[in-house]
Amino acid sequence: MSVGTGRGAAITGWGSALPPTVVTNADITTLFETSDEWIVERSGIRRRHHASGPFVADADRAPTEPADGIGSTATLAIEAGRLALERAGLTGSDIGLLVLCTTSPDQAVPATSAAVSSALGVAGGAMDLNAACAGFTYGLVTATGMIGAGIDRVLLIGAETLTRVTNFADRTNAFLFGDGAGAVVLEAVPGPGCLLGWDLGVDGSLVPLLYADHDGPGMAMRGQEVFRRAVRVTVASAEASLERAKVGIDEIALFVPHQANIRIMEAVASRLGLPQSRVASVIDETGNTSSASIPLALVDAASAGRLTDGDVVLLAGFGAGMTWASAVWRWGG
Ligand SMILES: CC(C)(COP(=O)(O)OP(=O)(O)OC[C@H]1O[C@@H](n2cnc3c(N)ncnc32)[C@H](O)[C@@H]1OP(=O)(O)O)[C@@H](O)C(=O)NCCC(=O)NCCS
Missing domain, CATH: 3.40.47.10 (Thiolase/Chalcone synthase)
Structure with a gap:
């Protein structure tokens, strides 16, 4: 940046x-x-x-x-x-x-x-x-x-x-x-700090896929459609961030995806060429907590000692909007 x-x-x-x-x-x-x-x-x-x-x-x-x-x-x-x-x-x-x-x-x-x-x-x-x-x-x-x-x-x-x-x-x-x-x-x-590369995006034509109105009954979602697009946009965004950071996928110590569905997380990791052992997951315990999901998984990994100074971490998420965002981040000072 x-x-x-x-x-x-x-x-x-x-x-x-x-x-x-x-x-x-x-x-x-x-x-x-x-x-x-x-x-x-x-x-x-x-x-x-x-x-x-x-x-x-x-x-x-x-x-x-x-x-x-x-x-x-x-x-x-x-x-x-x-x-x-x-x-x-x-x-x-x-x-x-x-x-x-x-x-x-x-x-x-x-x-x-x-x-x-x-x-x-x-x-x-x-x-x-x-x-x-x-x-x-x-x-x-x-x-x-x-x-x-x-x-x-x-x-x-x-x-x-x-x-x-x-x-x-x-x-x-x-x-x-x-x-x-x-x-x-x-x-x-x-110096340049720990943010090595990033990508932010939105496609507002996809609002009808997932929304909650002020006076509606709650969340309305077209699950299969969200699933399909989520995999596609998350992979594309992660690849854009990696390219901007000039970091290869083999250099990623930990991938912290948005915790929406384990099948989406696994599909994204597999398309990026990452083994599941390098994917941070708390979804079994938390479900989808939206904005809280990536920091919950990141904090869980840090607290468990899975991150050491110098490790390069890939964060990537997608959500209603449809929004997406990814970042390549160096852990530590
Ligand atoms: C919601 C989700 C788990 C549903 O899984 P799915 O494999 O797509 O399931 P489907 O919608 O195809 O439904 C399969 C069948 O299960 C049924 N079903 C739906 N909800 C059910 C439930 N809670 N329990 C049991 N059966 C259910 C459906 O009626 C359907 O039955 P049918 O085959 O007889 O028509 C999945 O689509 C998903 O995770 N999508 C992305 C959601 C997401 O990430 N949202 C947040 C974005 S930030």
């Missing part, structure tokens, strides 16, 4: 948060005609975490009220952001910009990042970024650009309560979605 100050960004902290309510495929079978076998075979999902919805233990609780204090997009974002700051040895007062990637904000107005910024004591500005499931990678490129423009430290969070816009009567997609948040701290480093 060519930007004003001639400096780049490095990831120096990371953290994640999942609501404690776990919804298994067996729980899903109480909603409509389906089975654990069908869901696992078609999607790879075994469990997902719900911040709210029909599976709360406390029947007296209002549906939108957090079950345990971490039930909104903001509260999940705050927890993941707090852990990322702690890991980086920083506090909110060190942060010049908060970017909250979400497609399920807590309110139509204002941006959810305002409440998150206040809770974490962020000194600088804050904004929401909605690029659906490609959101976190859009955010990573945006945050790196802002560091190039002069901000020293950015807190980048992907956080979702997708179950608030899930239609639990629709068996074709209700089993897919979950809630959660993942965050990273980005700090300025001299």
Whole structure:
């Protein structure tokens, strides 16, 4: 990326948060005609975490009220952001910009990042970024650009309560979605930094494939069509990023795809020529958490010691819009 100050960004902290309510495929079978076998075979999902919805233990609780204090997009974002700051040895007062990637904000107005910024004591500005499931990678490129423009430290969070816009009567997609948040701290480093190549895109003619209206019943999706196009655009975007980074696929230590469906993740990896052993996956545990899915998988890999300084990581996602985004990133300083 060519930007004003001639400096780049490095990831120096990371953290994640999942609501404690776990919804298994067996729980899903109480909603409509389906089975654990069908869901696992078609999607790879075994469990997902719900911040709210029909599976709360406390029947007296209002549906939108957090079950345990971490039930909104903001509260999940705050927890993941707090852990990322702690890991980086920083506090909110060190942060010049908060970017909250979400497609399920807590309110139509204002941006959810305002409440998150206040809770974490962020000194600088804050904004929401909605690029659906490609959101976190859009955010990573945006945050790196802002560091190039002069901000020293950015807190980048992907956080979702997708179950608030899930239609639990629709068996074709209700089993897919979950809630959660993942965050990273980005700090300025001299020289080009860790973003080696990137690609962002959107094809707005494909809006009808996946959408949720303000006053509609929830998510509406043409699953097979999304599946087909997702594989195609993710592969093309990843290849564009690799080419711009001048990085060969053999140099990729870890591929962190959007966690939408294990079959999409496997198909993309196989077309890129990557073995499954180099694919980060948390989908069996989280389902599709949109903007939170890539940071949840990245944080899981980092926390498990799968990443060492100098490793080159490929991130790639796609989502409603239809959006897509990919980035080649060097782990470490
Ligand atoms: C949703 C998805 C898992 C469905 O898998 P699929 O293999 O495409 O399944 P199909 O839609 O072809 O349905 C197959 C059959 O299962 C049935 N079915 C649908 N939902 C079902 C459910 N929950 N349980 C059991 N059967 C179900 C269908 O009615 C269909 O029956 P038929 O063959 O008798 O017509 C898959 O299309 C997908 O993951 N798409 C991408 C979604 C995505 O990534 N969205 C997020 C983008 S960010």
